[in-house]
């Protein structure tokens with residue numbers, strides 16, 4: 068199903084005021100599409116993920132909307148969201164692996180989770196085992212404890228569990244970040260395989276790792292300080308980035324095998340603005356080498372080529 | 384400077400500690416001054432255990448670790464150990480856990496003061512902290528006196544390196560220090576390590592990230608199940624990896640402009656015979672080129 072997030076604004080209430088963690092984030096994911104969501108730490112990626120599934124008590128929906136297959140998701144209404152959660156929209160949270168209860172066998176943990184979501188374990192058990200097999204795990208993992216599994220195995224269990232009801236949208240938040248390259252690849256390929264088999268409709272793949280996005284995402288959205296900066300088909304974004312932030316982000320990643328002596332890369336000077344009191348206009352302006360007067364007003368997020376949107380006054 | 388000679392570590396696990404777990408097997412390597420050695424391996428490969436043994440946080444089971452020719456395990460007495468830590472310090476993965484959230488970040492420096500600099504006046508001590516902070520590319524005015532939650536992970540990680548630099552360190556054990564940082568901050572921290580290396584610091588850089596480990600490293604050590612699978616000059620290991628495990632890892636590294644499928648296609652299956660088993664019957668890694676060593680190909684490291 069298609070997912071349309073438009074101008075979504077979700078703030079955190081804190082003692083010192085509201086943190087404008089999402090403040091005009093927009094993206095469109097086509098049916099069956101994998102979209103990578105990237106951006107520096109704190110740019111609102113996880114807040115976006117959480118907003119689409121469950122807002123915690125401190126989060127407040129301030130504006131904008133989310134549509135799933137044309138239907139508006141009642142994201143601010145915790146009870147109304149119940150119907151969508153897990154069945155239609157499912158999340159692999161950041162740090163899912165370390166959140167596993169070490170004293171519960173995997174099978175029992177899965178049973179409890181399923182039952183808490185109104186799914187009868189006996190009914191899905193065969194499908195569960197079939198899917199575990201697809202990701203290279205035997206049914207005997209159900210009898211094991213989390214500590215007996217490697218990080219890669221645990222993450223595959225989490226993947227199977229979170230997609231057992233064939234959700235229309237899966238949000239994978241840093242699902243492979245703690246893994247070594249071999250396991251990272253295995254889990255990433257399993258995600259794509261699940262999409263190909265129709266177990267997952269569309270996917271938001273949240274990560275820091277642009278090279279990983281290059282491997283599995285059809286499209287990419289780059290976020291900056293709570294807003295969408297650029298969105299495009301993956302190869303287009305990697306070859307012809309238009310937003311200065313995207314360009315700088317890409318040039319901060321060294322090519323594998325090159326060394327500092329051969330080609331020294333540079334990070335982006337400065338740091339993202341505090342979202343408690345963000346600057347007006349383009350939020351990147353303090354760090355942007357191209358900034359000029361007009362950047363004091365917020366640039367619209369507009370289409371510059373087919374499927375390619377940019378929020379920058381200097382992007383044509 | 385730092386030498387590991389056939390170092391092994393066996394943990395006892397199971398109900399009565401009856402099962403041996405060979406976390407590190409027969410690892411030999413050296414870290415000279417001004418050289419970065421990357422220890423690369425997946426979780427459980429023993430890389431952090433090696434770092435911890437170097438920092439004396441856990442004892443070696445067999446083999447020896449020496450710093451400037453002196454056995455590290457044998458450092459007896461408070462003075463000798465303190466002398467060692469004056470030169471050898473560690474920085475770890477999660478910068479937040481090293482800071483106490485209720486105190487300003489400066490406190491991590493102050494903890495060194497009593498032990499190492501009792502003679503310094505307040506002014507001298509503050510100057511030394513500021514110098515360390517500047518050396519890691521931070522503006523002391525922006526970070527000192529602040530609380531941990533007010534700083535980014537990259538800033539905290541740099542402060543921990545700065546703290547090590549206030550001592551007269553010659554070897555830094557950096558265990559997964561970039562894994563919690565984002566791409567832009569990572570490169571800043573890596574560049575900092577590169578600059579410190581140029582000033583003569585030896586660095587044991589422990590990471591699971593094959594892509595970034597090489598950026599600053601002179602020597603790459605690939606660990607598999609506690610044993611050295613392949614070790615050599617970084618350029619050599621990347622350009623002509625010999626061990627099937629290294630070759631597989633290199634094909635799995637996500638790259639911006641090369642798909643995994645293409646990487647597999649480039650990976651010709653003929654890795655050649657296992658140099659250990661086809662060689663003169665040694666147990667450890669075999670030298671296949673200048674300073675380039677390859678361990679046994681068999682799945683369970685070499686027969687013991």
Ligand SMILES: Nc1ncnc2c1ncn2[C@@H]1O[C@H](COP(=O)(O)OP(=O)(O)OP(=O)(O)O)[C@@H](O)[C@H]1O
Pocket residue numbers: 079080081086087088106107108109110111112113114115125161275342565
């Ligand atoms: N519970 C909270 N209360 C107040 N502010 C919060 C809360 N959670 C997150 N924030 C703030 O919201 C902003 C967005 O955070 P978020 O976790 O969504 O970022 P992220 O892009 O997922 O970062 P990372 O890459 O580090 O996971 C940050 O400025 C963060 O400090």
Ligand code: SF4
Pocket residue numbers: 310311312349350351352353355356357358359361362366378379380381382
């Ligand atoms: S709008 Fe201005 S400040 Fe923002 S990215 Fe474009 S040029 Fe830079």
Ligand SMILES: [Mg+2]
Pocket residue numbers: 112113114161240
């Ligand atoms: Mg996050």
